[in-house]
Amino acid sequence: MSALMRGGLPLFSFKGIKVFLHWTFALLPAYIAIMGVSDGGSWHDILTEIGYVLIVFACVVLHEFGHALTAQRFGVRTRDITILPIGGVASLERMPEDPKQEFWITVAGPMVNLVIAGIAFIALATSGVDLLTTDLLNDLEGWTGLLTFLLAANLSLFLFNLIPAFPMDGGRILRSALGMWLPREKATRIATSIGRVLALCFVVYGLYSGAFTLAIIGVFIFMAAGSEARMVQQKANVLALRVGQCVRRDLIRMAPSATVQDAWNAMTLVDHHVVVVVDQGLYRGLVLKEDLRAALAQGSATAPIAHLTQHVPSVEPEQPAMVAYQRMVHEGHGAMVSTDQIHGLGVVLRLDLEKALGAIGPTAPAPR
Numbered sequence: 001m002s003a004l005m006r007g008g009l010p011l012f013s014f015k016g017i018k019v020f021l022h023w024t025f026a027l028l029p030a031y032i033a034i035m036g037v038s039d040g041g042s043w044h045d046i047l048t049e050i051g052y053v054l055i056v057f058a059c060v061v062l063h064e065f066g067h068a069l070t071a072q073r074f075g076v077r078t079r080d081i082t083i084l085p086i087g088g089v090a091s092l093e094r095m096p097e098d099p100k101q102e103f104w105i106t107v108a109g110p111m112v113n114l115v116i117a118g119i120a121f122i123a124l125a126t127s128g129v130d131l132l133t134t135d136l137l138n139d140l141e142g143w144t145g146l147l148t149f150l151l152a153a154n155l156s157l158f159l160f161n162l163i164p165a166f167p168m169d170g171g172r173i174l175r176s177a178l179g180m181w182l183p184r185e186k187a188t189r190i191a192t193s194i195g196r197v198l199a200l201c202f203v204v205y206g207l208y209s210g211a212f213t214l215a216i217i218g219v220f221i222f223m224a225a226g227s228e229a230r231m232v233q234q235k236a237n238v239l240a241l242r243v244g245q246c247v248r249r250d251l252i253r254m255a256p257s258a259t260v261q262d263a264w265n266a267m268t269l270v271d272h273h274v275v276v277v278v279d280q281g282l283y284r285g286l287v288l289k290e291d292l293r294a295a296l297a298q299g300s301a302t303a304p305i306a307h308l309t310q311h312v313p314s315v316e317p318e319q320p321a322m323v324a325y326q327r328m329v330h331e332g333h334g335a336m337v338s339t340d341q342i343h344g345l346g347v348v349l350r351l352d353l354e355k356a357l358g359a360i361g362p363t364a365p366a367p368r
């Protein structure tokens with residue numbers, strides 16, 4: 001979904017962040033024009049209405065820059081900002097896992113709208129408009145009308161975004177607040193459940209009242225909440241993975257006197273990556289596939305595997321797979337042994353850990 005929601009007509013770029021107008025955005029002025037013409041409205045009114053909508057979206061762009069520029073301060077790049085007819089999407093490279101950083105990045109968006117509303121309010125108040133007695137939305141024209149519109153639009157954007165429908169801003173603020181006390185995974189689960197209920201309310205209310213944009217936003221929130229929850233869950237599963245779950249026990253065992261060619265043949269026959277060297281029942285070390293391949297390339301096919309035997313470190317089955325993997329990368333091991341009382345000798349391959357841990361991908365964009 002996120003890929004579909006990105007890109008379009010490039011508008012401008014600020015601080016290295018490109019702003020795109022999604023092609024579906026064209027539907028919005030088209031819809032306003034069609035509705036205006038069918039209602040018998042004048043072109044002046046239609047163009048004024050389109051102008052007001054564009055002002056709202058300019059505020060949405062500023063809102064997204066609030067997120068993006070705050071993220072930049074925490075060292076998180078924003079790939080781009082895309083403007084859709086239902087709002088803006090700042091595609092952050094990742095959302096920081098530190099709840100405090102997520103909190104500030106998220107809060108910055110609505111705060112931009114609050115600041116614009118505040119400026120409009122002050123400008124109105126100092127221009128001599130009596131804010132208490134004037135029917136603001138109907139009585140005012142020209143500059144004061146525009147300021148009133150800015151005030152109303154930005155207050156609406158501020159309040160709407162604070163609805164805790166994860167992954168909308170309010171939902172993210174909720175998750176980051178929960179995340180200060182709970183594990184991220186649990187905080188996400190709670191925020192997602194609330195978000196989905198609210199998203200359904202948006203859809204039902206939107207269809208019932210004819211506010212179709214709200215219904216569409218509800219559908220997007222519902223889907224986005226699901227995909228974000230899955231991602232966090234997947235990551236939590238990966239982090240919970242233990243070495244014992246990645247151990248290989250169907251091992252090829254050979255004597256140190258076996259030749260490189262024999263070991264290679266045995267290994268390729270069953271698609272293994274390691275040979276356990278055993279001398280009179282005692283474990284001596286491992287021979288790795290890449291070492292055999294190198295020895296064959298050097299013409300040492302008849303040499304015994306004894307000289308290729310490595311004494312790799314051993315690792316507890318209870319250790320987190322992530323920790324073991326980082327150690328392998330750091331110390332340059334292709335495999336480690338892991339022995340437990342019940343199963344005896346096992347081997348953990350870096351290759352296997354890489355595959356199992358690979359589920360941790362970059363985080364999805366942060367919509368709205």
Ligand SMILES: [Zn+2]
Binds near residue numbers: 169
């Ligand atoms: Zn936002």
